[in-house]
Amino acid sequence: MYTDDKGKVPGGEADAAASETERAADLIFAALVDRIIAGELRPGDALNETALAESFAVSRTPVREALQRLGVTGLAQRGPRRAFMVSQPDRASLDDLFEAMGEVEALCAEYAARRMSAAERAGLAEIVAEGAERVAATDEAGYIAVNARFHRALFDGAHNATLRDLALGLRIRTSPYRDAQFRRTERLASSQAEHQRILTAVRAENPAAAGAAVREHIAATALNIARMIAAARG
Amino acid sequence: MYTDDKGKVPGGEADAAASETERAADLIFAALVDRIIAGELRPGDALNETALAESFAVSRTPVREALQRLGVTGLAQRGPRRAFMVSQPDRASLDDLFEAMGEVEALCAEYAARRMSAAERAGLAEIVAEGAERVAATDEAGYIAVNARFHRALFDGAHNATLRDLALGLRIRTSPYRDAQFRRTERLASSQAEHQRILTAVRAENPAAAGAAVREHIAATALNIARMIAAARG
DNA sequence: TTATGGCGATATGTATACAGATGACAAGGG
DNA sequence: CCCTTGTCATCTGTATACATATCGCCATAA
Numbered sequence: 421m422y423t424d425d426k427g428k429v430p431g432g433e434a435d436a437a438a439s440e441t442e443r444a445a446d447l448i449f450a451a452l453v454d455r456i457i458a459g460e461l462r463p464g465d466a467l468n469e470t471a472l473a474e475s476f477a478v479s480r481t482p483v484r485e486a487l488q489r490l491g492v493t494g495l496a497q498r499g500p501r502r503a504f505m506v507s508q509p510d511r512a513s514l515d516d517l518f519e520a521m522g523e524v525e526a527l528c529a530e531y532a533a534r535r536m537s538a539a540e541r542a543g544l545a546e547i548v549a550e551g552a553e554r555v556a557a558t559d560e561a562g563y564i565a566v567n568a569r570f571h572r573a574l575f576d577g578a579h580n581a582t583l584r585d586l587a588l589g590l591r592i593r594t595s596p597y598r599d600a601q602f603r604r605t606e607r608l609a610s611s612q613a614e615h616q617r618i619l620t621a622v623r624a625e626n627p628a629a630a631g632a633a634v635r636e637h638i639a640a641t642a643l644n645i646a647r648m649i650a651a652a653r654g
Numbered sequence: 655m656y657t658d659d660k661g662k663v664p665g666g667e668a669d670a671a672a673s674e675t676e677r678a679a680d681l682i683f684a685a686l687v688d689r690i691i692a693g694e695l696r697p698g699d700a701l702n703e704t705a706l707a708e709s710f711a712v713s714r715t716p717v718r719e720a721l722q723r724l725g726v727t728g729l730a731q732r733g734p735r736r737a738f739m740v741s742q743p744d745r746a747s748l749d750d751l752f753e754a755m756g757e758v759e760a761l762c763a764e765y766a767a768r769r770m771s772a773a774e775r776a777g778l779a780e781i782v783a784e785g786a787e788r789v790a791a792t793d794e795a796g797y798i799a800v801n802a803r804f805h806r807a808l809f810d811g812a813h814n815a816t817l818r819d820l821a822l823g824l825r826i827r828t829s830p831y832r833d834a835q836f837r838r839t840e841r842l843a844s845s846q847a848e849h850q851r852i853l854t855a856v857r858a859e860n861p862a863a864a865g866a867a868v869r870e871h872i873a874a875t876a877l878n879i880a881r882m883i884a885a886a887r888g
Numbered sequence: 889t890t891a892t893g894g895c896g897a898t899a900t901g902t903a904t905a906c907a908g909a910t911g912a913c914a915a916g917g918g
Numbered sequence: 919c920c921c922t923t924g925t926c927a928t929c930t931g932t933a934t935a936c937a938t939a940t941c942g943c944c945a946t947a948a
Binding site: 894 | 919920921922923924925926927928929930931932933934935936937938939940941942943944945946947948
């Protein structure tokens with residue numbers, strides 16, 4: 421489950437005068453996002469309207485709505501018959517995506533280093549501590565969850581809703597590739613060490629250091645994933 | 655007309671295996687975006703599905719699709735009956751929006767300073783020269799168009815599709831507020847001077863200077879708009 | 889006069905039916 | 919044997935009909 425406590429994802433538009441009854445389209449959108457993040461739906465997989473409608477026991481209408489949102493969000497792209505499929509960026513696009521994510525996350529970290537309250541900094545430290553436990557226990561699934569919370573805390577710490585939404589959106593788009601690395605490679609410990617470095621910079625209220633640490637963290641992630649993909653192909 | 659040559663806006667998802675026949679939903683989306691940018695639809699204006707369907711002589715279905723996209727893009731938000739209306743961010747949200755736009759545009763400028771080809775730099779210089787002409791002629795409408803091309807060129811110059819789309823999306827969201835300032839305030843000359851500064855930095859392949867110049871440019875814009883809104887209220 | 893509760897109108901959400909386009913496949917010719 | 923072309927199945931795009939919730943208004947009572 422990546423969708424946060426309220427089940428909200430940037431793709432689901434602002435909830436100003438929201439109602440309590442959940443629309444089918446919202447549920448389907450959230451469900452599809454979760455499936456993509458969980459890896460049940462993989463890049464390139466077809467998103468057939470009729471099939472999805474059947475599986476969710478609804479008509480095509482709310483399914484189409486959910487797919488539209490996935491498309492605008494960047495999680496889905498159009499294939500042959502203008503049909504949607506889970507986005508499968510080529511190498512260049514994937515590089516762009518990770519580069520952009522690194523920069524936007526770095527921005528968040530810089531602002532977080534300036535703006536986080538004492539309580540927020542303490543909370544971030546707490547999350548890093550939990551990460552250390554998960555690494556010690558070699559608990560990949562647990563670490564993935566802690567990792568998500570860590571980055572989320574950085575985004576919130578920037579105290580800028582627009583930046584946060586941008587960062588969350590990019591993070592979701594990279595998730596099909598990100599989470600797998602923790603299971604397939606020896607990246608737990610190094611990732612945790614990088615988190616520690618970021619935390620230190622944020623605590624020191626040093627924006628430049630925080631931004632640099634995040635950039636390196638994402639670069640390391642991107643490199644690791646590139647290797648993983650290359651290995652899978654070779 | 656803000657929508658670029660191909661009538662594409664980030665909200666319209668990637669056009670991998672696109673077809674030539676334009677769908678009604680696409681046309682309506684583009685039309686609504688244009689109306690918002692042109693100021694015909696202003697923040698807070700209701701976007702009634704039935705009324706729009708009638709005015710476009712189509713059913714509600716494609717209208718709903720277009721509205722969904724506007725919502726995810728951030729150009730529309732939900733009002734009372736879950737009905738869409740043109741986004742009307744409060745002061746804090748608007749500050750966030752401009753802050754984020756400044757940062758993302760600055761990122762683009764930094765990358766552009768590093769990556770633009772000689773031809774691209776020459777093209778940027780050409781645009782700035784055209785801007786000088788429009789300022790000399792006190793041609794607000796003409797300058798608005800040149801201004802859009804200038805920023806667009808910076809985004810393209812970053813050579814990163816994801817960053818470009820993020821920047822374009824943010825730029826569209828701010829357009830209801832941006833364009834008005836050229837007509838209502840004495841901002842033509844100062845804006846042009848700032849463009850010149852950015853160009854100089856990009857030509858010198860100086861990312862830091864380019865980023866700083868853009869940040870100041872957007873900050874000046876945001877300040878001007880804040881004053882304008884305050885004046886309109888007071 | 890004000891607050892409250894129900895009722896009705898209206899707009900959105902969903903289902904279904906129809907139309908159009910596209911990709912696949914097979915048959916025929918070079 | 920390969921390429922071309924036409925037909926067909928299937929999936930998306932749009933229209934229309936129906937269900938449902940929300941908001942405003944009016945009546946009624948405190």
